[in-house]
Amino acid sequence: MNLFLTDDKPLLLLAPMAGVTDLAFRRLCRSFGADGGVTEMVSAKALCFQDKKSHELCPIADEERPCGLQLFGHEPETLAAAVGHVARHRPDWIDLNMGCPVHKVVSSGDGSALMRSPALIREIVSAVSAATPLPVTVKLRAGIGGVVNAVECAVAAEEGGADAIVVHGRTREQMYAPSADWEIIRRVREAVSVPVIANGDIDSPEAALRAIEQTGAAGVMVGRAAMGNPFLFAAIRAALDGRDLPPPPSVAERLRVARLHIRDLVALKGERRGMLQARSHMGWYLKGMRGAASLRERSCHLTTLEGLEALLEEALLVSGEG
């Protein structure tokens, strides 16, 4: 069965985001209607060296499946070996990062640097596909270094055996602005026969419908718009299914979900690490609420679940809904 080809409805996936899409956030988004997600990117080389922090990024919970595990690297044999190191986490597919624009990653030849060599892309996908019975996907950008060659890279990935291709419609140099170019996604979709997933600026039900219409993609992948807003998946899911949109969440509902999310984060990572990461999530949840500026400032100093509870109480009071 091809995970990425549904007969009827377009797929709705949570995009991989380092520092954001850990297990707690992925399962939350899944509960709101995402069809699946992808782990944060994990270094293939570090996995092979048994790096503890890299291995900690890999666990996948049953209730969030299907979930892909994303590897980054540039050596075909290292990437293929890494697949063996993550097998015990039973990922539903392996995703290969070919889009990361960060200098440190690109200067090592990883992430979007791979788009300089479609031949290497073919070789990597072929080595990884030979090392695992799981589906293998690649996540590309539009291009790198002034060259928009996502079509060529996608064709190379398909020749190497890729089962689906995600395209973020921006070049490496564009990082996260200006707006994504969905036209390049359409061109990739026309050039390959495997499913293509559209990514970049899908931040509302309307945008998801437009992206599917403009690109003909088999699905959409949502990144930044999901931060502090897992509710977006319920709205996009309804739009893709042709149903009425659910009402937007009340402040009380947003705070209730933030509490659940952060509790889960702390249960998984312990209070110290969990609360450090909770600070950015709280900043996103509080965005747009009454009194947000001072609440967000205070959320930057959170260290305990007790402190979080007090902040949530106050946010509810300030909102006038409490």
Ligand SMILES: Cc1cc2nc3c(=O)[nH]c(=O)nc-3n(C[C@H](O)[C@H](O)[C@H](O)COP(=O)(O)O)c2cc1C
């Ligand atoms: C904080 C952050 C971390 C990211 N980390 C990853 C990553 O680990 N792997 C990856 O393939 N893309 C990563 N991305 C890119 C996103 O998956 C996505 O392609 C990009 O944000 C465009 O989609 P959007 O407009 O919906 O946000 C990251 C993006 C952000 C903002």
